[in-house]
Amino acid sequence: MESANLTHNEFSELVNLYKNKVVNTCFGFVQQKEDAEDIAQEVFIEVYNSLSKFKNESTLSTWIYRISVNKSLDFIKSKNRKKRFAFVQSIFNKQDEALPITDENSNSGDEILEVNEQKEALYAALNKLPENQKIAITLNKFEDLSAKEIAQIMDISLSSVESLIHRAKENLKKYLYHFYEKNLK
Amino acid sequence: MKSEIMKESKEHIIRKVNETLNILDNVEKIEASPFFATRLEGKLESQMNSKSFFSFLFTPQLKLKPALIALIILINVVSISAFLMNSSVRSNHSTEISNLLETYAFDQTDYYLLTTNEE
Secondary structure (H helix, E strand, O other): OOOOOOOHHHHHHHHHHHHHHHHHHHHHHHOOHHHHHHHHHHHHHHHHHHHHHOOOOOOHHHHHHHHHHHHHHHHHHHHHHHHHHHHHHHHHHOOOOOOOOOOOOOOOOOOOOOHHHHHHHHHHHHHHOOHHHHHHHHHHHHOOOOHHHHHHHHOOOHHHHHHHHHHHHHHHHHHHHHHHHHHOO | OHHHHHHHHHHHHHHHHHHHHHHHHOOOOOOOOOOHHHHHHHHHHHHHHHHHHHOOOEOOOOOEOHHHHHHHHHHHHHHHHHHHHHHHHHHHHHHHHHHHHHHOOOOHHHHHHHHHHHO
16 A cells, blocks of 8 residues: 555554554543544544645644544544434434433442542543543643643644643533532432 | 531542542553554555546546547537437428418418417
């Protein structure tokens, strides 16, 4: 396989260099490894098809991270649309759907939450964040990217990134507080 | 007593919130599966195969190839010729009607009067 500017070996090398970063970034958004891998495949197909359009206005890694973020967000939107459709269908089919554990649906009451359940609560809170806050904190926490690197990816100022991360943390605290208040009685 | 219980409960919640947020500071990185590159190669190959199926029609800049252009022109020429031939047949037919009318000294007014009188 050859893209417009790379040989087979060069593209393979690029994939090897970035595949873990891309999969991990996507995982930060979707929190499922299989989905993260599927999205990562789409990212590299996009990279392959669009490499001729890459104009060195940013670094290659910035560009690849940007595609990873966009593909992940597209996946989430698509998944949410399907969930809404399935929910509407379930109303008409009168089937009981097993809903994931969220603060709205949990009846754990006096049960002590295990680490995995804490993760579920965290992921649910992350998914409630406004999009830009989610992007900033996901890139910061899941990929250990600096505010400067995130600013380049999101094409915003450094101070905007710092503000987004700060607000994201405050919102996460708020969501988690409400969740535990409701579920730890 | 009640306020103490509430205070403890609040502290417990805050503790839980902080514990949960700490997960975010110690996230374990995941790695791509061993077959990631192989799967990707397969997808890119099937993408290339589906593109080449249509490539006989199009040049890389999505312009129609000359043979196809010639074919389209030919189809248009045949269609236009068929249309013109039909038009000529119709106009011959109307010329015949005009001749008939002239022969029998009919004009449109006569025809109109005839038809309305019959009603």
